Amino acid sequence: MSEEISPLRKMPKKGLGRGLGSLLGEANSLESAERATTISSAPVVSKAPAVDAKPTADKNRIWNIAIEKIAPNREQPRRTFDQGHLIDLANSIKEKGIMLPIVVRLVGESKYEIVAGERRWRAAQIAGLHDVPVIIRTAENQEALELALIENIQRQNLNPIEEAEAYQRLAEKYSLTQQAIADKVGKDRATIANLMRLVGLPNEVKLFLKSGELQLGQAKLLLSVPDKEKQIQLAKKVVQLRLSVRATEKLIANATAERSSDLLEIETNDSHAREARMLAAELQKIVGTKVEIDIHNEKSKVSFQFYSVRELNQFVDKLRKSTR
Secondary structure (H helix, E strand, C coil): CCCEEEECCCCCCCCCCHHHHHHHCCCCCHHHHHHHHCCCCCCCCCCCCCCCCCCCCCCCEEEEEEHHHEECCCCCCCCCCCHHHHHHHHHHHHHHCCCCCEEEEEEECCEEEEEECHHHHHHHHHHCCCEEEEEEECCCHHHHHHHHHHHHHHCCCCCHHHHHHHHHHHHHHHCCCHHHHHHHHCCCHHHHHHHHHHHHCCHHHHHHHHHCCCCHHHHHHHCCCCCHHHHHHHHHHHHHHCCCHHHHHHHHHHHHCCCCCHHHHHHHHHHHHHHHHHHHHHHHHHHCCEEEEEEECCEEEEEEECCCHHHHHHHHHHHHHHHC
């Protein structure tokens, strides 16, 4: 049984940028692709009249392909998919249809591999669609990885580790230089180089970065620590204390100075700071004015702030009465 096709509507040329333009073809704007591929909100895709033709690679034609004939790309840079976001997208697809075709390539007899659009494909399954609109591209393994990477970067769908690992695969598997990668994805070489360095972080640190508990700026700072175990130890401390990038920089500066008591001192100081804030709040309620307590090592200083001489006199009177 032949596949069914829906020809693209001709629209004026409109640039898409390096990534999506190369995926859909420069002759088709994002708006035209969206208008041409809107699917019925029913669980089964609305089908165009049957055409006695075998699906072929054609940037100017959209085909409806059975969803089970499509498989994810093994080189897909994105490794994690948020289930909640997929459900939201599935609900949107049920109501509005798939607004942008999935880009695939032929990898066997009536078998297709996703080049770009795996989130839409996954959400379409949740939505109960039987087939999905696709554009078939002729792409070798390297180009498929490049296009998938470009699409994800333009949509900001990758976490820093996924992006770094994708660049690393392009460099190692296809012998691309950092400058060549930078040219393909539209970034400067220094940015690519810094991201690729993240691949060398311990797995424990990578997990913090993937989950968002560790910021990219903090991960870059950890790269300056040569010892992997120390990197893990510092990363855990940063996450535990929810340190800012600036505080992380100070922590790492102390650690690289090889002062063995630094981590304990920071932890102790943090504990003292919490205790000082609690005591200051309690005192402020008693005396009715702003109170600050500074604890350093075993010494502490209490400051009372008065806004007039009258307030100061009232405070002193309270102290005199309390000592009688």
